[in-house]
Amino acid sequence: MIEVIYILWLRQLKHYWRSKARLLGSLGQPLLFMITFGFGFGPMYTRASGGANYMDFLAPGIVSMAILFTAVFSGLEVIWDRQFGFLKETLVAPISRTEIMIGKTLGGATIAMIQGLIVLSLTYLLGFRIHSLFSLGLGLIFMSLIAIFFTALGLAIASKMKDMHGFQLIMNFLIMPIFFLSGALFPLDNLPSAIYFISRIDPLTYGVDGLRGAIAGMSTFGIFNDLAVIGVLSALICAIGTLLFSKLEA
Amino acid sequence: MQNILSVQSLTKKFDEFTAVKDISFNVETGSIFAFLGPNGAGKSTTIKMLTTVLKPTSGEISINGFNVLKEQDKARASFGIVFQDHSLDDELTAYENIVYHAVIYKVPKKEREERIRKALEIVGLWDRREDYVKKYSGGMKRRLEIARALVHYPKILFLDEPTVGLDPQTRNSIWNHIKNLNEERKMTIFLTTHYMEEAEAIADQIAIIDHGKIIESGTVEEIKRKTETESLEEAFLKLTGRDIRDENNEPANKMRMIRGMRGRDRH
Numbered sequence: 001m002i003e004v005i006y007i008l009w010l011r012q013l014k015h016y017w018r019s020k021a022r023l024l025g026s027l028g029q030p031l032l033f034m035i036t037f038g039f040g041f042g043p044m045y046t047r048a049s050g051g052a053n054y055m056d057f058l059a060p061g062i063v064s065m066a067i068l069f070t071a072v073f074s075g076l077e078v079i080w081d082r083q084f085g086f087l088k089e090t091l092v093a094p095i096s097r098t099e100i101m102i103g104k105t106l107g108g109a110t111i112a113m114i115q116g117l118i119v120l121s122l123t124y125l126l127g128f129r130i131h132s133l134f135s136l137g138l139g140l141i142f143m144s145l146i147a148i149f150f151t152a153l154g155l156a157i158a159s160k161m162k163d164m165h166g167f168q169l170i171m172n173f174l175i176m177p178i179f180f181l182s183g184a185l186f187p188l189d190n191l192p193s194a195i196y197f198i199s200r201i202d203p204l205t206y207g208v209d210g211l212r213g214a215i216a217g218m219s220t221f222g223i224f225n226d227l228a229v230i231g232v233l234s235a236l237i238c239a240i241g242t243l244l245f246s247k248l249e250a
Numbered sequence: 251m252q253n254i255l256s257v258q259s260l261t262k263k264f265d266e267f268t269a270v271k272d273i274s275f276n277v278e279t280g281s282i283f284a285f286l287g288p289n290g291a292g293k294s295t296t297i298k299m300l301t302t303v304l305k306p307t308s309g310e311i312s313i314n315g316f317n318v319l320k321e322q323d324k325a326r327a328s329f330g331i332v333f334q335d336h337s338l339d340d341e342l343t344a345y346e347n348i349v350y351h352a353v354i355y356k357v358p359k360k361e362r363e364e365r366i367r368k369a370l371e372i373v374g375l376w377d378r379r380e381d382y383v384k385k386y387s388g389g390m391k392r393r394l395e396i397a398r399a400l401v402h403y404p405k406i407l408f409l410d411e412p413t414v415g416l417d418p419q420t421r422n423s424i425w426n427h428i429k430n431l432n433e434e435r436k437m438t439i440f441l442t443t444h445y446m447e448e449a450e451a452i453a454d455q456i457a458i459i460d461h462g463k464i465i466e467s468g469t470v471e472e473i474k475r476k477t478e479t480e481s482l483e484e485a486f487l488k489l490t491g492r493d494i495r496d497e498n499n500e501p502a503n504k505m506r507m508i509r510g511m512r513g514r515d516r517h
Contacts, residue, residue, distance in 0.1 A: 003353055004353060004354055004356075006353075007349070007350055007353040007354065008354075011339065011342065011346075011350060014341070014342065014346070015341050018341060019341075084336065084339075084340065085333065085335050085336045085337040085338075086337055086338065086339045088303060088333055088337050089333075089337045089338075089339075089350075089351065090354065091302075091303065092301050092302055092303060092326055092331060093326060093351075093354040093355055094323040094324070094326035094327035094354075094355065094356070095323070095354050096323065249303060249304055249305065
């Protein structure tokens with residue numbers, strides 16, 4: 001069981017490591033957001049908040065963003081596996097769908113974590129500081145939960161998709177709104193009620209809030225509430241993903 | 251003799267089209283069974299159902315005594331398969347592909363290296379094991395897939411057109427190896443092929459499927475006798491006709507004839 005999960009995990013890490021272009025390319029977007037938003041909205045944020053530093057607010061959001069996109073992509077990779085025929089090889093093996101789901105989730109989540117850590121170290125260069133090791137440890141927990149949740153979400157979606165044609169649909173109508181309405185870029189205060197509602201059912205909201213609470217000391221819902229929500233949601237989506245995988249036909 | 255594979259009233263419908271219609275057959279343990287038919291006859295659909303890739307609309311399949319629908323993992327551990335289409339990971343090396351397979355099929359760790367080496371040597375890829383699969387030619391990929399399917403010593407090996415696109419040398423060596431597996435390890439072989447002379451040379455039992463139904467079965471001799479022909483190829487053509495088939499679309503005149511016969515539309 002452990003070895004099966006390990007080999008599934010290892011395969012994904014090899015793919016990641018061997019594709020340096022993807023590795024670097026996926027750092028571009030968070031970096032761009034961090035620099036343009038950080039310097040663009042920084043002065044405005046400072047004035048409106050009465051002196052707070054926008055980088056402290058933004059850094060956890062950008063780290064979450066890097067994790068979100070890498071995780072979803074890793075999950076959706078299963079569609080390529082299907083198109084190139086490799087998925088069959090895994091599906092006809094005498095292993096449980098739970099093992100496949102766990103292996104693939106951990107693989108994707110590890111990659112997303114690495115991307116998140118790279119982005120986190122880049123925020124250091126832009127002046128963001130974490131004040132204690134405890135904060136960092138707590139932050140890593142939130143980062144892994146975000147990574148696990150969104151990899152599993154990507155996998156669950158991929159199990160229902162036959163090819164990459166629906167990719168834009170998923171990105172523009174699901175992943176982008178999840179990102180923009182999560183509070184990663186701006187505080188979720190004084191919003192119109194519809195937007196407010198959506199932001200509250202957005203799983204990433206609790207991930208971002210928890211991570212921000214952990215590493216920047218700013219939290220709307222309280223770290224432990226965030227932990228509970230994202231933790232329960234991660235377990236739930238993994239269960240759903242396993243169920244969908246058990247119905248998968250190659 | 252015991253049956254390693256037993257199929258009862260197997261049917262698969264895709265919307266209105268019935269790809270496989272109520273077929274039943276048995277494969278004896280230790281035999282080489284050839285499943286023949288023109289393109290689009292239902293061969294691959296059947297193999298997909300036998301190997302748990304597709305769920306049947308109705309019917310029962312038992313492999314090695316395990317119900318394929320209810321005891322999936324036990325059935326899966328009992329067979330190996332070489333798919334008709336490509337199923338390797340191009341971004342891994344040949345060796346990594348086989349290790350992946352050995353692990354997910356739970357080959358004991360201490361036997362792994364030896365088995366992988368032997369399998370790769372048989373198909374002549376041992377020296378190229380560290381190459382990425384994306385650098386392999388079509389023939390090499392197919393050889394690697396065959397080597398991979400042998401690593402977990404399945405009780406029954408499904409080969410869906412295993413020798414398509416291979417040169418005679420490789421084909422010959424693959425069939426020799428399959429024969430050895432069958433004779434020495436008593437491994438049952440279930441194969442499909444379009445090379446009738448290969449089927450004739452190797453198969454103990456043959457079933458011919460057309461339009462989703464088994465239209466003839468028996469030993470090569472029995473089929474030749476029943477059809478009053480000299481070779482399996484002649485028998486095959488006599489049974490299935492000489493019209494050229496497409497994988498997904500049958501010729502228009504044939505379509506009309508089938509519609510008339512079945513009173514059913516394909517689309």
